[in-house]
Amino acid sequence: MSEPVAQSGGGVIDAPDAPVLDVDPGIKTALSPKIAPWEERHTSYDVEAFEVPRGREEQWRFTPLRRLRGLHDGSASATGRVEVAVRTGFGDSADDLTGSGTRHEVVGRDDARLGDGGIPADRVAAQAWSAFPSAHVVSVNEARSDDAPLTVTITGPGEGQVAFAHLQLRLEHHAEAVVVLDHRGSGTVAANTELVVADGAKLEVVEVHDWADDAVYVGAQHLSVGRDATIRHTSVTLGGDLVRLSPVINYRAPGGDVELDGLYFADGGQHFEQRLLADHSVANCRSRVMYKGALQGEEGGTAAHTVWIGDVLIRKAAEGTDTYELNRNLLLTDNARADSVPNLEIETGEIVGAGHASATGRFDDEQLFYLMARGIPEAAARRLVVRGFFGEVIQKIRVPALRDRLEAAIEAELEAIGS
C-alpha cells in the first residue's frame, strides 16, 4: 500500500527483528496522557460489577450497542446452547478424538480449573461468565504431532436463539498441540475462551469465526502463558453480522512467547471488532501482533466496518520485554471504514524493544497496473494482490486443509463483489 489514507500511532524503541516502520514515532510513556485507562480497567466474574455500557466508554465507543441484542445490558437471556464437538484432524479427514493424553470434558460451573486463563474485563464477558450453564474443557497432556491437529467445532444456538458459552483449552506442562477453534452457525453468543498454556508448553491455535449472516458473537479470549511457554494464535473473522473479539495475554512467568496474528474480511453491513491487550506484567516475555484486514462495502449499502485496537502495556516489572504490533487494512471499495488504534504504554525503559505500526490504504492502483501490464486480467490481478496481502498470515497456519479453506473463502469474498 504505497498511498496510505490513514496512519496512526507508530513508534519503536529498538526492536532489531521488527518490520520497518512507516509511521511517526509516538511512544506513550507513563508521563504522557493515557489513551487506555489502565488503572480504571477492572476485572470481575460478576456481571453486576460492570456498569451497563452506554456507548461512550473507551471500551465500547466503536461498538454498535443496539446490534448486541441485549448482551450488554442484561436483557438477553439464554434460550439455547452452543454445540461443541472435538475431533482429531481437520476438515474431511477429521475423525474421533485420539491421543491418550487428550480429553474433552463437560464440567460444572464449580470446576476449579475455570478461571485459570483470566478474568473478564468487560460487561459482556462477565455476563457470559455469570450465565454459562456448563463449560467445555479440552485438555492436552502430551506432545501431539502437527499431523494430528485438534478441531473444536463451536456451533451457534440457531437463528433467534441466545447462548452463553465457556470453553477452556488447556495444555499441561510441556504439552504441544495444534488446535482449530471453528466457530459457525447462527444466533447470538457471548463467550469466554480460556487458553491455558502451562510451563514449557506450545500451543498453536487458529480461531475461525465463519458465522452465518445473522450471527452476533462477542467473545473474550484469555491467554495464560506459563514459564517459557509459546502460543501462536491466529484469529480469522470472515462471517457474522457482528463479531467482537477481545484477546488478553496474561503472562504468568518469565520467558513467555506469544504471537497473535489476525485476518478479517468484512463486507457491507458487517461489524468486525478486535480489541487486543498484551499485558506485559513479568520480565523477559515477547509479544508479536500482526493483524490484517480487508474491507469491501457495496455502493449504496451499509458500510463495512472493522475496528482494531491493539493495546500493549509494559509494566514496571516487565524488564526485558520485546514487543511489536502491526495492523494493516486494505480498503477494496469505497463505503468501508477501518478504525485502527495501536496503544503502547511503557512503565520501564529496560526493555529489548517496543514498537507499533498501523496503516490503512486503498487498493494500490500501481500494483494493479503493473500486473495488468503483464497481461493479467483485472479480477485475477486483484486476487493476486489480496492473496498476497493475507499471505503472510495464512502461510503461518500449520493446517494445510485450513489454509486451503481460508484461501477459498477469500476468493469467494472477492467474487461476491464482482471484482
Add this chain to the structure above:
Amino acid sequence: MSTLEIRDLHVEVETESGPKEILRGVDLTVSSNETHAIMGPNGSGKSTLAYSIAGHPKYTVTKGQVLLDGEDVLEMAVDERARAGLFLAMQYPVEVPGVSMSNFLRSAATATRGEAPKVRHWVKEVKGAMSDLEIDPAFAERSVNEGFSGGEKKRHEVLQMALLKPKIAILDETDSGLDVDALRVVSKGVNDYKADSDVGILLITHYTRILRYIAPDKVHVFVNGRVAESGGPELAEELEENGYVRFTGAAADKEEQPA
C-alpha cells in the same frame, strides 16, 4: 511481421494547476526486427510516451492514434494491450508484497499465452531464462520486486520480456542505475531475445551508453513532447559529442526542461 504506429499522439496529465500537455504530436512507427532508440533530456516526455502506450491511467490521450497491426491500442484495457503483444519494461518496477515472482510469472504467461504453460516445460523455461540473466534461482520465491536492488529489478523486467515474448517491447530507461556488469547482462538478455524472435524494440534512454551494447537501427531525438529529429546510429554519436543543446535550444518552451 508486426507494426506499432503512433500517429500525432497528444497526451496530458492532471496537475494541481489543471491538465498539462506532455506529448504534443508524436509520430513514430516501429516494425518487427527493428530497434529504435528514443533519446531525450529529462522532462521531454519519453516516459510519458512509454506509459501512454501501455495504458497507465494517469495519462489521458487527447488526440492521435496508437495502432498495433492496425488494431486500435487506445481502445484496449491495459491487460488487453499486453495480451495483444505489447510489453513495457518499466523504469520503476512496482513491488507487489506477498506475490511470489514464480506465481506472478506463471499468471502472466498463462494470460498472455491463453493457456497455462505445462508445468514441466515451464519450470525449465523459467530456470533457463533466469540463468541467462544471471538471476539467483532463490528470487523465484521472493515477492515481486520487493527489496530488489535497481539492477535486480531491471533484470527481472527483461526476464519477463523473454518469457512473455511480446511483438513490440518498449524498454523505458532500462539502463538507468545499472553498473557496467549489470548493463552487460541486461543488454545481453535483450539481444538474446532479439535474436530468438522478430521483436520490434523501442529503447528509451537518456544516455548513449546502452547503445554500445544494443545497436539501434534508428535514433530519434525527443524534445518537448515530440520527435525533433530522426536518423541512423550516427545521430546517437552526435548526441554523445554535443549533448542535447542543439535541440533544446530550438525548443521554445523552457517550462518543459525542469532541472
